[in-house]
Amino acid sequence: MFMDVLPILASAAEEQPPALSVALAVEDFAPTLLAFAGFLLLAPSALGKVGAVLMGAGGAAKSTWKLLHAAWSIDVDWLDDLLFPLLAAGGLLLALSLHRSLRWWCWPLLLLGTGVATLAVQARSVQPAFVFATAIVIWISVLGTVRAWKHGNALAAGLFPVSVLAVIVLVPLRGHAASDALAFQWVQQGMNTMAQGIFFVAALLTYRAVKGKGKDFTDADTVDRQWPADEHTGYDGTRRHEPQGGRRRRL
Numbered sequence: 001m002f003m004d005v006l007p008i009l010a011s012a013a014e015e016q017p018p019a020l021s022v023a024l025a026v027e028d029f030a031p032t033l034l035a036f037a038g039f040l041l042l043a044p045s046a047l048g049k050v051g052a053v054l055m056g057a058g059g060a061a062k063s064t065w066k067l068l069h070a071a072w073s074i075d076v077d078w079l080d081d082l083l084f085p086l087l088a089a090g091g092l093l094l095a096l097s098l099h100r101s102l103r104w105w106c107w108p109l110l111l112l113g114t115g116v117a118t119l120a121v122q123a124r125s126v127q128p129a130f131v132f133a134t135a136i137v138i139w140i141s142v143l144g145t146v147r148a149w150k151h152g153n154a155l156a157a158g159l160f161p162v163s164v165l166a167v168i169v170l171v172p173l174r175g176h177a178a179s180d181a182l183a184f185q186w187v188q189q190g191m192n193t194m195a196q197g198i199f200f201v202a203a204l205l206t207y208r209a210v211k212g213k214g215k216d217f218t219d220a221d222t223v224d225r226q227w228p229a230d231e232h233t234g235y236d237g238t239r240r241h242e243p244q245g246g247r248r249r250r251l
Contacts, residue, residue, distance in 0.1 A: 020066055020069060020070035020185075021070060021182055022067070022070045022071045024066075024070065024182070024185060024186065024189060025063070025066040025067040025069070025070040025071065026067065027189060027193070028062075028063045028066050028067075028189065029060075029063045029067075030193050030196075031189070031192045031193045031195070031196035031197075032056070032059035032060060032062070032063045032196075034193070034196035034197050034199070034200045035055070035056075035059060035196045035199060035200070036052065036055065036056035036059060036060075037200055037203075038196070038199045038200040038202070038203035038204070039051070039052035039055050039056070039090075039094060039140070039203070040052040040053075040056075041200075041203040041204055041206070041207040042094070042098070042140070042144050042147075042203040042206060042207070043094055043097055043098075044097055044098060044100075044101035044147075045097045045100070045101065047093055047096060047097040047100075048093065048094045048096075048097030048098065048101075050090075050093055051089075051090040051091065051092065051093030051094035051095075051096075051097065052090065052094055053090070054086050054087075054089055054090025054093065055086065055087050055090035055091060055094065056090075057082070057086050057090075058082055058083045058084070058085070058086030058087040058090065059083065059087070061079045061080075061082040061083060061086070062079070062080060062082070062083040064076075064079055065079035065080040081126060083133075084126045084129040084130045084133050085120075085126065085129045087129075087133040087136075087137070088113075088116065088129040088132045088133040088136060089113075091132075091133060091136035091137055091139075091140060092109060092113040092132075092136060094140055095109055095136055095139055095140055095143065096109055096110070098140070098143040098144075098147065099143070101147070102143065102146060102147065102150075112132070113132070116128045116129065116131075116132040138164055141160040141161065141163060141164050141199070142160070144156075144160045144202060144203060144206060145157045145160040145161060147206055147210075148160065148202065148205065148206040148209065151206065151209040151210050152209060153205050153206060153208075153209040155205060156201075156202045156203075156205035156206045156209065157202075159198050159199075159201060159202035159205070160199070160202045162198055162202075163195050163196070163198040163199035163202060164195075166191060166194060166195035166198060167191075167192065167195045169191065170188055170191055170192065173187070173188050173191075174188070
């Protein structure tokens with residue numbers, strides 16, 4: 001699952017997963033696809049789309065590992081290990097794309113990403129990627145909120161934080177004594193699917209809000225507001241209407 005990065009505690013990353021059913025493993029592809037579609041819709045440029053694809057690949061690798069483990073008892077460790085590195089790398093690219101579109105500074109993200117990658121290589125551990133992936137997924141929702149609000153869709157702006165909160169609710173469930181029970185896992189996965197569905201709807205509404213204004217999605221955030229040609233705003237804040245084609249009156 002994409003948002004497994006939030007409810008999993010760092011200390012539990014090396015623990016063996018509970019037993020899985022085939023149906024549960026197949027259903028795990030649902031939140032993965034919903035999150036991938038949301039990331040892809042939210043990406044404002046080719047750089048962001050590459051990031052979304054990387055994030056989708058990480059989620060698909062995790063879901064495929066679960067299916068192989070549940071259906072045929074095949075444990076392909078490298079598929080399981082791909083989730084956090086791909087999610088971190090793809091999330092960085094998507095966040096950079098959103099930063100550039102919103103005209104925010106990109107250097108802090110680049111420096112942080114470089115530092116995390118260096119630390120992960122030196123420590124030969126996925127823990128730095130785990131922490132960074134958790135933070136970057138949350139930050140993407142924050143950026144999505146800003147972009148949705150900027151383009152006038154309050155519903156989408158409100159749904160992004162709701163999707164994050166819905167996943168955070170899973171944290172206490174992961175630590176429950178019955179968390180390894182199959183029925184309990186269905187509850188957790190159902191909530192995760194709901195969270196990714198909310199994220200997808202928020203991203204879709206944001207995409208439609210931008211496209212509905214007739215703007216190119218890539219450059220939508222960098223286009224300055226265009227005032228009507230037949231209106232002029234005075235120093236007192238009032239608008240003065242003038243006939244089209246006429247000369248503007250000096251104020």
